[in-house]
Amino acid sequence: MHAWEAIQKSVDYIENHLTEDIPIDKLAETASLSPFYFQRLFSRLVKKPVCEYIKLRKLAQAADDLKTKNTRIIDTAVNYGFSSHANFTRAFKEVYGITPDEYRTSDVHLNQFVKPELILNYVMVDENVPLVTDGIVLEVTRRQLATPRTFIGIEKEIPIKELIGGTETSISYAAKLWNEFHEIKPKIPHLIEHGNEFGALYIGNAKEGYCTYMAGAEVEYRTAAEGYSTFELPAAEYIVCGFEAESFEELTNSAVYKAQTFMERWMKKHKLAATDFAGEMYYPTDGCAYLEHWMRPVTTD
Template sequence: MALVESLQKAIDYMEEHLKDHITIEDIAKQANVSPFHFQRTFMILTGISVGEYLRRRRLTLAAQELSTTNCKIIDLAHKYGYDTPESFSKAFRKQHGVTPSEMRKGIGKLHSYNRLTIQVNLKGADPMKYRIVERDAFQIVGIKQEFSCVTEEMDAVIPKLWDEAHKSGTIDLLIQLNNGQISGLLGVIVDFSGQKNVMEYWIATEYIGGVPDGLSRFEIPASKWVVFEVRGPVPDAIKKYMETNFFRMVPI
């Protein structure tokens, strides 16, 4: 339960500091994990990035203040981390469908996002198949693309990258090159940037040898791995597995 408590502590920290400037490093520190692993876990469990969660919650609170107080829009913009009323209005309209001024006139309906809490599901009927693997550093080769952690962009960019890799023959090339312990293809996320809220996604394979033309190389450091067996289409099968066997985050 320590992991559950740590993640909930990080969520509570975000809620307590919605009006402050906080970084992914600040948040991940509360859960005692790296920024990369916290962001990845949070995204798998919620379907959105940490940055997107903060934005939604801040704009939810801003809308509540607009409807219940006479606070000036410029003051609200500054309070919730926007440099100008224009940038605040743009973000507000993206979430709620109306500008702050229109909302005060009773136009449109607000989109409210409640805070998250972790709900633990204990299920023992379906056994979890896993193994512990300890490996030295190894090399993967493939293609990569940077993408935003915003869920909508992830859902569009990653499938498109795989589709293009199929059409270009890259998938066939990677299958032919595969000569390491891991058979088949890999989808790897690396180089998370909390400041830019972006990640780097790789389609790759484990390969021993020089880097072939047209491909890039990345070294996976020596680590101990917990390998879970998940069957089904990606990424839905992985998300379902996490929710079924571990825990999930729900709004309250």
């Protein structure tokens, strides 16, 4: 068994026992490692100390319960091992910058520390070959866009670290922007029926540590609308990473992070780098949720 497989077993164990006390000795036993070596290897591969990771995953699941279950905050706190309402509130606010009560009564989305799928750091597939892992399916293709496409929406500067995703915890400003966009979308002229929604990420004139992010929808080519931002996706060759998940929530949280993790390695393996632009192409679906990351590749040789 590879070292990463041993740690993945412990990660899976944690996820299945979030409402229980999780001793490090038990995790080390699950991974067939000594407690000392287990903790060192876990921190190296997961990028967090064991106890901190457990706390972050407990808080992530507790946050989900706050929105999906009609239970008292104190009951949620106790269920995930917090000794009191005050202790839970303090930990929640330290991680997300918002209290559990504020979160439950608001429409904000949170960026979570995602349960890692460590195989994505080691496996490699060719173009046009699907990779199936932990509830998501992803596939990398090259796509030649013959004619430009136009998208109209609203844009804001957003911290780059938020859009990297998966390892940062905070209120999601990108999700907030999408909520605002969906409120004004019906007012946008010349929308293409059943057209794609599109998230455009580029540096532009954003201040250091930030990027410009536009949430928009496809309109007739070269349409402009006063009071809105316009983005034209130029005719060019793109590397496209398409991935699907069981739900839209899963797609825009852990699946995005896992796809990004895989694509970083895939691009390096193929001696490619991305420009300062990336796009998120959203597709309307009746079943599994589906999203594509679009990147303009440049060779690194």
